[in-house]
Amino acid sequence: MSEPLVLGIETSCDETGIGIVRGTTLLANVIASSMEEHARYGGVVPEVAARAHLEALVPALTQALDEAGVTLDDLDAIAVTSGPGLSGALMVGVGAAKGLALSLGKPLYAVNHLVGHVGADVLDHDPLEYPTIALLVSGGHTSLLHVRDLISDVELLGETIDDAAGEAFDKVARLLGLPYPGGPEIDRAAVGGDPKAIRFPRGLSLPKDLEKHRYDFSFSGLKTAVARWVERERDEGRDVPVADVAASFREAVVDVLLTKAVAACVELGVPRLLLGGGVVANARVRELAAERCSAAGIRLRIPPLSLCTDNGAMIAALGAQLVQAGHPPSELGFGADSTLPVTVIQQR
Amino acid sequence: MLLAIDTSAGTSVAVVDRAAGILAEHSSDDTRRHAEVIGDLISACLTDSGVAVGDLSGVVAGMGPGPFTGLRVGIAAARAFAVGAGKIVVPVVSHDALAFGQDGPLLVATDARRREVYWTTYSGTDAAGLPVRTHGPALAKATDLEQTVQNFTNYRLLEARTVSAGALGMLAETLYANRRPFATDEPLYLRSPDVTLSAGPKRVTA
Numbered sequence: 372m373s374e375p376l377v378l379g380i381e382t383s384c385d386e387t388g389i390g391i392v393r394g395t396t397l398l399a400n401v402i403a404s405s406m407e408e409h410a411r412y413g414g415v416v417p418e419v420a421a422r423a424h425l426e427a428l429v430p431a432l433t434q435a436l437d438e439a440g441v442t443l444d445d446l447d448a449i450a451v452t453s454g455p456g457l458s459g460a461l462m463v464g465v466g467a468a469k470g471l472a473l474s475l476g477k478p479l480y481a482v483n484h485l486v487g488h489v490g491a492d493v494l495d496h497d498p499l500e501y502p503t504i505a506l507l508v509s510g511g512h513t514s515l516l517h518v519r520d521l522i523s524d525v526e527l528l529g530e531t532i533d534d535a536a537g538e539a540f541d542k543v544a545r546l547l548g549l550p551y552p553g554g555p556e557i558d559r560a561a562v563g564g565d566p567k568a569i570r571f572p573r574g575l576s577l578p579k580d581l582e583k584h585r586y587d588f589s590f591s592g593l594k595t596a597v598a599r600w601v602e603r604e605r606d607e608g609r610d611v612p613v614a615d616v617a618a619s620f621r622e623a624v625v626d627v628l629l630t631k632a633v634a635a636c637v638e639l640g641v642p643r644l645l646l647g648g649g650v651v652a653n654a655r656v657r658e659l660a661a662e663r664c665s666a667a668g669i670r671l672r673i674p675p676l677s678l679c680t681d682n683g684a685m686i687a688a689l690g691a692q693l694v695q696a697g698h699p700p701s702e703l704g705f706g707a708d709s710t711l712p713v714t715v716i717q718q719r
Numbered sequence: 720m721l722l723a724i725d726t727s728a729g730t731s732v733a734v735v736d737r738a739a740g741i742l743a744e745h746s747s748d749d750t751r752r753h754a755e756v757i758g759d760l761i762s763a764c765l766t767d768s769g770v771a772v773g774d775l776s777g778v779v780a781g782m783g784p785g786p787f788t789g790l791r792v793g794i795a796a797a798r799a800f801a802v803g804a805g806k807i808v809v810p811v812v813s814h815d816a817l818a819f820g821q822d823g824p825l826l827v828a829t830d831a832r833r834r835e836v837y838w839t840t841y842s843g844t845d846a847a848g849l850p851v852r853t854h855g856p857a858l859a860k861a862t863d864l865e866q867t868v869q870n871f872t873n874y875r876l877l878e879a880r881t882v883s884a885g886a887l888g889m890l891a892e893t894l895y896a897n898r899r900p901f902a903t904d905e906p907l908y909l910r911s912p913d914v915t916l917s918a919g920p921k922r923v924t925a
């Protein structure tokens with residue numbers, strides 16, 4: 372099969388994503404987000420997200436078919452995120468995917484969300500070159516991958532040992548009295564701020580930490596350091612310089628992300644870095660990535676933002692790669708696996 | 720003919736026909752593996768009944784009450800199956816399937832976890848043989864059911880661990896044949912999501 376038509380279903384966090392691709396060509400990428408419903412809680416509430424998925428799924432499916440100008444009968448396969456992610460949320464997608472695949476009599480591929488982020492880069496783009504290092508950063512995950520082959524050989528180099536980077540943005544935003552989601556708010560607040568005004572800690576960057584956590588991340592200590600600093604200013608009756616705090620905090624996050632990602636490229640001799648995940652929306656991430664990569668002779672790839680945040684097209688794209696390579700579909704008995712390792716690109 | 724799916728307790732799937740009754744039914748009473756088993760159960764029902772997807776006239780979804788994570792799996796599968804088949808979704812209250820075919824005043828109770836139960840009372844059945852719901856579905860502490868349900872002793876108590884998709888499907892067929900309304904599209908969660916609004920960030924320094 373040369374150009375399989377695949378529909379992808381993504382429900383691992385707070386975006387209900389339905390995407391349709393033909394091989395590496397993007398036909399539709401519909402995303403219904405429940406972000407606004409989470410705003411009043413200051414973070415993603417799993418049960419709220421799962422309820423929203425159930426309501427958004429069929430409308431998103433219909434819209435995606437309309438946009439792609441295809442019918443369900445035209446599909447060659449269906450792909451669904453089966454993990455990692457929020458388990459109640461994942462189960463909505465898994466249940467729907469099984470129902471849809473069975474009614475259509477089409478093969479079903481249960482795929483890995485994180486590898487899907489990498490798969491997004493094959494869409495409307497030159498072929499992915501191997502090996503590549505992938506830095507995936509969102510409110511749900513912060514992972515550094517060594518991708519030797521998208522559909523057969525992905526290794527986890529490191530990940531966050533506590534909060535995801537996106538979560539740290541949300542928490543610090545709250546501390547500064549800014550609304551949810553924190554990423555864009557911190558970005559806005561940081562305008563005109565001095566990123567060197569306050570030296571916040573870079574998690575897991577000391578030599579003793581690097582021994583055990585070479586490519587792992589930690590943002591919980593940073594969050595506490597920012598809170599301490601802000602509390603002291605307030606206690607001493609000073610106005611908190613929000614722009615400086617936001618810029619310095621953001622710099623600490625972005626610095627540690629790119630230091631570790633570039634170190635992985637250099638140490639493993641991989642001159643390619645791919646970014647994915649919603650935090651890529653952060654202007655400073657893209658800017659510093661471009662700077663550091665060009666200094667180190669690393670080729671940087673950043674998919675368009677709509678393919679960086681969680682979406683169904685990336686899942687469809689990964690599914691299409693599996694179909695094209697002749698991989699058999701998943702057995703019907705797979706479940707949602709909230710901690711699915713990246714080495715499991717497709718659940719059997 | 721209808722495909723019926725209920726995940727309000729375990730996972731149950733059936734293919735039913737108004738005249739011929741339950742053509743196939745497959746269930747699992749595991750209350751934690753809805754997402755895993757649902758595909759194989761649907762597939763087994765289609766195979767065993769020999770009914771082609773195109774011959775179905777709708778997909779019945781048990782709307783609960785039921786613990787939400789599992790409940791959603793069945794509703795999601797039913798809705799998506801219906802889209803794929805180009806058929807309608809027929810929402811039905813899961814407790815009604817338990818009361819279907821039962822005579823006299825009945826109190827249906829199912830496990831809601833966290834030491835709570837979902838309950839519904841029925842006065843009996845009407846001329847069409849359909850259960851007549853009088854209170855509920857509602858939620859009560861398991862130890863307080865007797866105090867919560869008015870005239871508790873008037874009812875026969877039916878505590879169920881499973882809901883049969885076959886009964887759910889036949890109930891839907893009977894509702895349809897008698898031009899009665901189905902349930903609404905709203906899942907019967909009966910609980911709000913577990914969230915407390917934050918009171919703002921906590922201090923980290925003493």
Ligand SMILES: [Zn+2]
Pocket residue numbers: 484488509511512648680681
């Ligand atoms: Zn993601």
